[in-house]
Amino acid sequence: MMQSKTISDIVIGRMPLYLRALQRMLNEQRQIASSQELGKRLGISAAQIRKDLSQFGEFGKQGTGYHIDYLVNKIQEILQVDRVWDVALVGAGDMGHALASYQGFNHRGFQIKLIFDNDPEKLGSYIGDYKVMDIADMNEEIHKAGIKIAMLAVPAAGAQEVANRLIKAGIKAVLNYAPVNLKVPVGVYVQYIDPAIHLQRMTYYLKSENDL
Amino acid sequence: MMQSKTISDIVIGRMPLYLRALQRMLNEQRQIASSQELGKRLGISAAQIRKDLSQFGEFGKQGTGYHIDYLVNKIQEILQVDRVWDVALVGAGDMGHALASYQGFNHRGFQIKLIFDNDPEKLGSYIGDYKVMDIADMNEEIHKAGIKIAMLAVPAAGAQEVANRLIKAGIKAVLNYAPVNLKVPVGVYVQYIDPAIHLQRMTYYLKSENDL
DNA sequence: TAGATTGTTAATCGATTAACAATC
DNA sequence: TAGATTGTTAATCGATTAACAATC
Numbered sequence: 001m002m003q004s005k006t007i008s009d010i011v012i013g014r015m016p017l018y019l020r021a022l023q024r025m026l027n028e029q030r031q032i033a034s035s036q037e038l039g040k041r042l043g044i045s046a047a048q049i050r051k052d053l054s055q056f057g058e059f060g061k062q063g064t065g066y067h068i069d070y071l072v073n074k075i076q077e078i079l080q081v082d083r084v085w086d087v088a089l090v091g092a093g094d095m096g097h098a099l100a101s102y103q104g105f106n107h108r109g110f111q112i113k114l115i116f117d118n119d120p121e122k123l124g125s126y127i128g129d130y131k132v133m134d135i136a137d138m139n140e141e142i143h144k145a146g147i148k149i150a151m152l153a154v155p156a157a158g159a160q161e162v163a164n165r166l167i168k169a170g171i172k173a174v175l176n177y178a179p180v181n182l183k184v185p186v187g188v189y190v191q192y193i194d195p196a197i198h199l200q201r202m203t204y205y206l207k208s209e210n211d212l
Numbered sequence: 213m214m215q216s217k218t219i220s221d222i223v224i225g226r227m228p229l230y231l232r233a234l235q236r237m238l239n240e241q242r243q244i245a246s247s248q249e250l251g252k253r254l255g256i257s258a259a260q261i262r263k264d265l266s267q268f269g270e271f272g273k274q275g276t277g278y279h280i281d282y283l284v285n286k287i288q289e290i291l292q293v294d295r296v297w298d299v300a301l302v303g304a305g306d307m308g309h310a311l312a313s314y315q316g317f318n319h320r321g322f323q324i325k326l327i328f329d330n331d332p333e334k335l336g337s338y339i340g341d342y343k344v345m346d347i348a349d350m351n352e353e354i355h356k357a358g359i360k361i362a363m364l365a366v367p368a369a370g371a372q373e374v375a376n377r378l379i380k381a382g383i384k385a386v387l388n389y390a391p392v393n394l395k396v397p398v399g400v401y402v403q404y405i406d407p408a409i410h411l412q413r414m415t416y417y418l419k420s421e422n423d424l
Numbered sequence: 425t426a427g428a429t430t431g432t433t434a435a436t437c438g439a440t441t442a443a444c445a446a447t448c
Numbered sequence: 449t450a451g452a453t454t455g456t457t458a459a460t461c462g463a464t465t466a467a468c469a470a471t472c
Contacts, residue, residue: 017393098309173415196320201227247430248429262429262432263432263464
């Protein structure tokens with residue numbers, strides 16, 4: 001099966017932003033949005049939004065704009081979040097706890113189903129409804145559950161090793177909170193979250209003019 | 213004061229990645245790195261790395277590569293993380309707790325100095341060494357401390373309002389964990405962290421070929 | 425000297441924007 | 449019909465890559 005046209009990752013990266021903004025508008029009882037309005041909310045040009053969406057189909061109406069609920073459905077289909085993905089969480093430290101209790105996954109296509117750690121003190125304890133399991137059982141449990149997505153919230157030193165084992169267990173997408181670049185085979189996707197990296201990206205612009 | 217040459221944000225965005233990888237190499241007792249090796253670690257082309265670095269100066273030696281400690285110092289200067297920035301944290305929920313106890317800021321240029329929340333139950337309690345203060349006192353406290361950077365870990369509904377107040381208090385850079393786009397004036401910088409967005413960006417690629 | 429790698433230029437590639445016919 | 453906004457094409461803009469002289 002071949003994709004008729006490859007869509008660039010930069011476009012894919014904007015789709016979740018469109019989705020989030022549109023869902024917010026739905027909450028505000030809005031029915032219709034124009035590319036212009038959506039663009040204004042997101043700080044993205046209207047032309048860009050129309051171009052991006054047009055890669056996937058014709059979702060709007062000339063003279064009117066986009067029906068929000070229809071477009072939300074379409075983007076959910078495109079991103080395959082018109083279903084709920086089970087997710088494995090590795091690392092039951094502070095960040096792991098925060099992720100496990102995060103309410104934001106609920107209506108956005110994800111639910112944590114398995115939690116692992118290697119600290120004997122933590123094993124068997126509960127985070128929310130889920131028991132912290134031994135990392136040694138990870139391969140078996142992930143396979144059994146058929147889980148494809150993992151969040152990695154372990155210390156930097158062990159991250160690559162844990163990632164390797166996750167991939168062996170069938171994981172295809174990793175959200176990595178450890179401050180290291182992971183080497184992964186093709187067909188496995190990684191996204192990185194490192195607050196220090198994000199902060200360092202802003203300090204460059206904090207020139208003295210702003211310090212007055 | 214004018215910058216002789218404007219450097220694109222996409223280049224700025226890669227500098228913290230170079231820094232992190234180089235610091236890691238320092239930890240591994242490495243002294244010298246070539247653009248090729250660094251590129252391999254990061255999945256970035258060697259030409260790109262040389263081009264990026266050359267925007268800021270000539271940091272390498274032909275035939276040899278880059279002295280890691282020298283380059284680390286230079287990038288720290290460029291990003292202005294050759295100092296420690298005080299940071300205010302707003303929101304003492306699970307994510308706030310995780311950020312407050314995160315060890316990763318330590319040697320990367322940041323330390324949390326003030327923590328705010330609006331929940332009367334939390335006010336006065338301690339997270340690590342810091343007392344949770346009333347959001348009502350935010351303006352005064354941030355001004356007094358001269359803090360320019362904030363991390364925003366409050367629910368979506370209140371985020372824009374809190375951001376407005378942070379900006380009034382003199383904040384110039386916001387690391388936003390709330391799942392909303394913030395409207396901010398020019399001269400204020402925002403970075404976004406939303407785990408659901410990152411996950412949604414990967415599910416697109418999780419096509420059925422991978423589900424076998 | 426021979427080998428390696430930088431810094432930089434020119435060529436390529438890709439993304440964004442502007443503009444407008446189509447049409448609701 | 450008049451006004452508005454899409455989807456799309458062509459033009460512009462910017463980023464990446466390839467290649468190589470300079471030089472350690």
